[in-house]
Amino acid sequence: MRILANDGIDPIGKRMLEEAGYVVDTETIPQEQLASALLNYDGITVRSATKVRKELIDACPNLRLIGRGGVGMDNIDVEYARSKGLAVVNTPAASSLSVAELVFAHLFTGIRFLQDANRRMPVDGSTQFNNLKKAYAKGTELSGKTIGIIGFGRIGRETAKVALGLGMHVLAYDLYPYEGHITMRFQGDILVDIPVQTVELERVITESDFISLHTPFAERPILDAETFAKMKRGVGVVNCSRGGTIDELALIAALDSGQVSFAGLDVFDNEPSPRAEILQHPKISLTPHIGASTNEAQERIGSELASLIIAHFSN
Numbered sequence: 190m191r192i193l194a195n196d197g198i199d200p201i202g203k204r205m206l207e208e209a210g211y212v213v214d215t216e217t218i219p220q221e222q223l224a225s226a227l228l229n230y231d232g233i234t235v236r237s238a239t240k241v242r243k244e245l246i247d248a249c250p251n252l253r254l255i256g257r258g259g260v261g262m263d264n265i266d267v268e269y270a271r272s273k274g275l276a277v278v279n280t281p282a283a284s285s286l287s288v289a290e291l292v293f294a295h296l297f298t299g300i301r302f303l304q305d306a307n308r309r310m311p312v313d314g315s316t317q318f319n320n321l322k323k324a325y326a327k328g329t330e331l332s333g334k335t336i337g338i339i340g341f342g343r344i345g346r347e348t349a350k351v352a353l354g355l356g357m358h359v360l361a362y363d364l365y366p367y368e369g370h371i372t373m374r375f376q377g378d379i380l381v382d383i384p385v386q387t388v389e390l391e392r393v394i395t396e397s398d399f400i401s402l403h404t405p406f407a408e409r410p411i412l413d414a415e416t417f418a419k420m421k422r423g424v425g426v427v428n429c430s431r432g433g434t435i436d437e438l439a440l441i442a443a444l445d446s447g448q449v450s451f452a453g454l455d456v457f458d459n460e461p462s463p464r465a466e467i468l469q470h471p472k473i474s475l476t477p478h479i480g481a482s483t484n485e486a487q488e489r490i491g492s493e494l495a496s497l498i499i500a501h502f503s504n
């Protein structure tokens with residue numbers, strides 16, 4: 190049994206597969222050469238870089254499984270693959286905490302202007318130091334503020350936990366309303382249930398001091414000029430979900446007018462080549478789609494993916 194891990198797989202997952210008798214290749218084959226290369230494989234695993242579209246599936250009749258090491262499957266024609274008898278598996282829970290923590294990396298960056306300070310701190314002790322000190326004099330705290338979470342699935346809930354731990358108020362929205370609790374863990378083994386319930390999207394948009402997106406890829410933006418106009422003036426916006434969920438041009442206009450005070454973006458319209466106005470904007474904190482890129486998340490993803498593959502082929 191041969192598996193091509195085209196976007197890599199954590200060594201733990203690779204070892205699990207090899208111990209179960211699989212041959213695992215981790216060399217990245219360019220997209221345009223995949224159709225011929227995959228003739229020699231029973232399965233392929235990908236992250237978000239490799240696309241597994243209908244044409245590729247049609248060109249690879251030997252392929253029996255597509256594994257997504259991660260959550261979003263917008264780079265895979267899932268329904269088509271399944272209609273052709275392929276198994277398609279992913280690891281929807283393994284990276285939630287890492288993504289949630291990245292949201293707060295962006296939030297802490299935005300409220301204290303770190304994205305701009307990191308670009309502009311002088312190397313020569315010039316007056317620029319004091320000028321920047323003045324420019325960044327109006328930082329804010331997260332504690333006591335309201336975070337709006339749009340999309341209250343696994344990652345949204347993990348984000349809520351971090352927010353609650355920081356003393357924030359949480360307003361959450363999901364297409365599927367939720368009323369229940371989330372369990373917070375303190376000091377290793379102290380568990381506390383916090384009641385939560387989702388509210389109308391309008392409330393999240395209009396009452397939040399910070400808004401974080403946690404939805405799958407959407408054909409149309411969720412945050413656009415109209416929604417930015419309804420937000421509290423000076424709101425901070427973070428997107429660690431998918432490019433396309435924010436209208437980037439409307440975001441730039443809202444940043445320039447002061448309606449949005451800062452944005453933290455891990456995902457972009459045109460990955461891997463985001464537009465220059467986004468990359469150069471002084472009010473945007475940037476990361477290159479690394480929400481799941483922690484050692485811990487990748488270990489969990491790798492081992493879960495290996496287990497799913499082994500379970501599938503042993504049935």
Ligand SMILES: O=C(O)[C@H](O)COP(=O)(O)O
Binds near residue numbers: 259261430479480
């Ligand atoms: O959907 C996901 O799991 C995240 O966007 C991570 O994508 P990546 O595996 O390409 O880092």
